[in-house]
Amino acid sequence: MKPGVIDIAESVRTGRVAATQVTAQALERIEARNPGLHAFLHVADAEAMAQARAVDGKRARGEALGPLAGVPVAIKDAICTRGLPTTAGSKILAGYVPPYDATVIERLRAADAVVVGKTNMDEFAMGSSNENSAFGPARNPWDTARTPGGSSGGSAAAVAARLAPCALGSDTGGSVRQPASLTGTIGIKPTYGRVPRYGLIAFASSLDQISPLATDVRGAARVLSVIAGHDPRDSTSLDVPVDDFEAACGRSVKGLRIGVPEEYFGEGLDEEVGTRVQAAIAYLKAEGCVVRPVTLPHTRFAVAAYYVLATAEASSNLARFDGVRYGLRIDPDSELRAMYGATRDAGFGAEVKRRILLGTFVLSAGYYDAYYLKAQRVRTLVRRDFEAAFRDVDVICSPTSPTPAFRLGEKADDPLAMYLSDVYTLPASLAGVPAMSVPCGATAAGLPVGLQIVARPLDEATMLAVAAACEVAFPCASPP
């Protein structure tokens, strides 16, 4: 068991270990393991060591160190990092080096964390298996023939293999929770608006949320407390106080009401996954929680509504990739429209094109009301499901993913089957409520299973209390 976020930060703060030593060890481990896992697209050796030296320098001068002192952090390649390549897993951004840091990166650096590299992802965060990365998929450390999930699969693989104790991903429809589930790590999607998105390459702006992953609940909570909070550069960023998420991990769960939605345990759920999740809920009951059934009747419509709304927003967001200000340009005959078309055809992969086309179609004249507006109305029904359920319970527990990690290639040719693998994570995304995945054991074949915990808007604290209680029985295991 490698040390977690809090162990490292406290050891560096008290001088038991130098940040340079921690960073050098992390970089060595990345060098040894990354060729087999392809978790990182870019390793920031020199920059990481420089940052670590700066942290050690501060300590030597007697300055106070931040809450993530010397902690190696892996960053999803959709998050802009000044001076470090940022591709969003796409050929259209190959070689792009942002001139600024995302707000979350500024905050990590201010907290004395060390950015060790940029992690692999499905192109523009569109995918559930990492197979849509233009640079080849990341692999699951539990079985390298299997997916680590997506789209933040590289971040999850890096954390699961202990290449870094924590990472940032982004979660639009489950892109942090599902990889966390498939790799046996902690993944937290905060309330929509909790964490500023300035510097996150946009996929679907009404859903995207930067989300931490870690090897333990308290570590993930600490990272969340560093990156959360209002930023005037993101108009969707909420101006609300940041709770003490770490303290919440120590709260008693006795008497908390857990809702179990029947819609999440039906057709399509792997039997072993269902059994593991039910066992975790039984454990929480034994710890004093009150377990009761709830109903989220519009669950089965969430996939259809999501794929209309997310692709519509993506088709608009990705219009900026036009070969003019950054990224690839293909200019066959020096004519503007032809340059746009050729650049985008060469730069985008198949799934990105598919979603841009779908999104453009549902927004096009004659179809807007039937598809886009209809999906927005259904989104309201999904939100109301959660509002009604949360009148009776404090959190909702379910499987995070209907199956454990599947084989690379298994669903690659069937877009609809791939979309359906997000069936349990999409509803919370549409509703904007916080949700996280924690490990709850493994299948007979040794693949991790994740429990999803969903809470009321801005009530990450209660969610974390339940997660921390669960962790006592089901800690993150290390892959062989």
Added chain:
Amino acid sequence: MPARIDVHHVAKLASLTLTDAEVQRFGEDLQTIVAYVAQLDELDTADVPPTAHVQLDRLPLRDDVVKPGLSHEDAVAQAPAVEAGGFAVPKFVE
């Protein structure tokens, strides 16, 4: 539900130049996905307001004050083509 999605038209709207094979493949994929999405019609949503965004009522606006931003040099540093300090594009007017 449309009889047939006109992929050429949609691709043009999206500024995507597709190969014939892509038009064929994406046409089939889109048709399958749109057929799946048609299940939303089972729901009567006539009286349900649309959700564009979950928290529009709470979105704060920042003060309209000029602050330092990217330097001119940084702003054009990643452009595929730069002329006279600006983004250079192919000709688009005669």
